[in-house]
Amino acid sequence: MTSESTTPTRQDAKPKPRAHGAKRVVTRSHAMWYHFCQGVLYLGMKLYFRIKYINSRNVPKSGPTLLVSNHQSFLDPPAIGCGYFRMTNFLARKTLFKFKPFGKLIDSVDAIPLETEGLGFAGIKETLRRLKNNEAVLIFPEGSRCYDGELAPFTAGYASIAAKSNATIVPVAIAGAFEAYPRTRAFPSPFKKRVKVEYGAPILPSEYAGKSDEEVNNLVVSRIKEMYERIRPH
DSSP states (O other): OOOOOSSOOTTTTSOOOOOTTOOOOOOHHHHHHHHHHHHHHHHHHHHHHOOEEEOGGGSOSSSOEEEEEOOOOTTHHHHHHTTSSSOOEEEEEGGGGSSHHHHHHHHHTTOEEEOSSTTOHHHHHHHHHHHHTTOEEEEOTTOSOOSSSSOOOOOSTHHHHHHHHTOEEEEEEEESHHHHSOTTOSSOOTTSSOOEEEEOOOBOHHHHTTOOHHHHHHHHHHHHHHHHHHHSOO
């Protein structure tokens, strides 16, 4: 998701096509639309899921930032992205863009389409491009929503993306979203459990330089597990 004009219009709601190698630019109207959606979703999260944010200040206000989180529910991207003011890019399965109303909505806030089959090179390349443009990106290395509320194994490929873009990694843990909206349910259950999101201390490029992808992943996962055990419903 990403900002220059004062009146939101269809034309400038998305960045204009750019020449190969041109720097990505985000219009002011785009930023206004993003933060409007963010405000509406934040209110909904507070009212229906009593969401609580912990250590939001750990998310850098600028510079390439890769937020890495466990994945419990469809609620996760908005729940995590509403906890701080900075605009954030989200990866979304390409199939989600096929349902026109929802597809247009997530496209309007710059979601990155990701192929669910194969290696998804296009999505990875775009993620890297946005990080190199000093943007923030949220990813879920478990690959899909969990089935039981527990953490599943993380794929470590994001560590290479972080290293190539010199990005700060922010571990994130979300809990309660599984109870509120598990993958087995067609609609969420408001008020069931309080959703909590904790943002871990940022891991700077200097801290993971020279480490293998697996070593970086082990560090990130250990921090997410620690936070998750602290905030999960008991």
